[in-house]
Amino acid sequence: MTNPIVTCGVIVANSVAVASAMFTEVAPFLEYIQNGASVAALMAIFLWREVKRAERYEQLYNEEHRKRMEAEQKCKDCPYRQQ
Numbered sequence: 001m002t003n004p005i006v007t008c009g010v011i012v013a014n015s016v017a018v019a020s021a022m023f024t025e026v027a028p029f030l031e032y033i034q035n036g037a038s039v040a041a042l043m044a045i046f047l048w049r050e051v052k053r054a055e056r057y058e059q060l061y062n063e064e065h066r067k068r069m070e071a072e073q074k075c076k077d078c079p080y081r082q083q
Helices: 002-022 024-076
Strands: none
Touching (some): 002 024
């Protein structure tokens, strides 16, 4: 989900930079938009990294939980199980 947001933010920031170079009379306004687009692109990049990290940790947690439940099921009927 965040990958298109990052791409769009970078594209908008770069297109506004080109437009501000072409049209000097509206340069302050375009510079204002470019700064906002640049900030949004950077924030989206960090959000994307955090989402990917959270997904990885969630996957590791689910795998560890599954292994723990399987081990518990194996030992449920074990005669050597300590109570």
